[in-house]
Amino acid sequence: MNVLETFRTGLEAVVSHRLRSALTVLGIMIGITAVILTVGLGEGAQQQVSSQISALGSNLLTVTPGSTTSSEGIRGGFGSASTLTVGDATALSSRVVAPDINAVAPATTVSDSLVAGTTNWTTTVVGTDPSWLTVRGRSMTEGRFIADHDLATRADVVVLGATTAQELFGFRDPVGQTVDVAGQPMSVIGVLNTVGSSSSSSSTSSNPDDQAIVPLTTASALLFGGSSRNSVSQILVQATSAGTLSAAYQEADAELLSLHGITTAASADFTITSEQQVLSTATSVDKTLTVLLGGVAGISLLVGGIGVMNIMLVSVTERIREIGLRKALGATPRVIRRQFLVEASVLGSVGGILGAGLGLLGAAILPHFISDKITISPVATVGAIVIAIGIGIAFGVYPASRAARLAPIDALRSE
């Protein structure tokens, strides 16, 4: 019997047993769809979580003045000391001193009211320099951020958060408008992007979309009046990556200690807080999700595989008489094996294609009904198809091959 006849025989057997073929295809299809969707949901969740975590700025260090570890029992309020200066920030931004620090932004914050025309809005006013944008990982939706020349000239310019701009100006274009900051008219030069309150970092600002940014020099001269005009209330330090965070911590700590002439770390007049805790939580969440995802995918594959195996085993077992008859009529074991190989391959491929199609369709449609994101994993998709078809063929051909080795009369007699 040639290849074409074998193929035709197998195909005809598939077509003539419509219900059984349909059930087999359905089993393979559901297995594959389940794997694609569960893995997709898991990966979507993982991506969402890690993007939320990276939005927290996990490579950020915050240096605040005043020791919180005083052994004398007396300590100033948080940030009340004026030990940090713009000079400290400049020193830390040196690539030579601190190679693991990417950017440094000194900042001084105060709560103040902003007035535009008849609208009054109280918000956090931050005095800082151009690096703030990098350190905070922000961008502009409109206009420009404060620049070096604004600092040099103590320009009366302000950059508004999206919420602040909305509150003060409504739907009018805020850029070019004038707003009074603590009684000082300042011109709005830009609006920050929206990040959403969920991404709020552990800074003094509770809502990163509601703040006003002014040049540090302008702020020192006009607004804050600290004990020294060079003092700042915090220095934001961005490590080159999350991995170099602890190295950046060491460098900043050592440099500030030496700048301040302090020999023992216990008497440091500043505190460096990192997002290490957030980071370690994030890492463990990520690990948990990876394990969960692997488990879910494994179980889906197992369940799908067992379903395919059962259907193939049952469908072949109930055909042992047919195998016996075909043998009695002159089919050799090889011909029988080939026929079942063709059948199992056809069923597996059809089920595989339909399953992949349904899975991809589900991944495209489902996110419209549930809030979760589904990410298609090419590895899981291809793996599911290969495994389902592989199991289908293995468990379609193996029992058929065993039945083909039986004496025809034993196969014919089987019930």
Add this chain to the structure above:
Amino acid sequence: MTASKHPGSGSPGPLGDTGEVRVENTGTYPLVRPPVIEAHDVWKTYRNGSLEVDALRGVSFEIRSGEYVAVMGPSGSGKSTLMHILGCLDVPTSGSFFLAGEDVSAMSEEELAHVRNRRIGFVFQQFNLLASMSAWRNVELPLLYAGVERAERKRRALEALERVGLDSRVDHRPGELSGGQQQRVAMARALVTDPDLILADEPTGNLDSVSADDIIGLLADLHRSGRTVVLITHDADVAEAGGRTMRIRDGQLLEGEPAGSGAVGR
């Protein structure tokens, strides 16, 4: 086999290579009758756990070309086992068994399949038709495994169905046919390859008496046209149709008794 031969046409059959000549049976006494089957001291032992059952105990016999032999015996006598060995569906535990001069006990699985395909036509008590296929598709199956072309297969399948009087039912599935009609489809399948030997195992066991007479008549027709027919039955009336009856009991053959009109002198 590339072309169909009308049964009994006198042309050399598949045995041509052995130098034997198939002789047309004109209803008178035959000329030369080479043996189709030679069995010498055939034993078949089934092992069921620690229990060994001898289904056949040293059976020896000969069946000559063109004979119509009925094998009779009560249930459990070993007649089905004998039929399975005759049909190469099973192999003997010991002893030798020649089919058309070839030693079957020495054959590989592939060769056995070949022999079943080319030399033997089976008719089973249970019909054993594939329910999902139409009558002519069932009949063409042996030709499929013989490697015959598709168009030729259909032509010969239709021809065989016509011989058994089912030319109006070729596209019906077994489920749409009566028991007698199904058995006739099975008969057509048995004769479509133009085999040396037609083996019928209780072919009337599941049929009403009218259908049974039909099938017995068809077997007699085949015999008249020169086929070797072996019929297995427990029914003495059915066995009477045969030219010779072999009685089997407890795995051993009783004396063969020549009987009936088709008797062959030994």
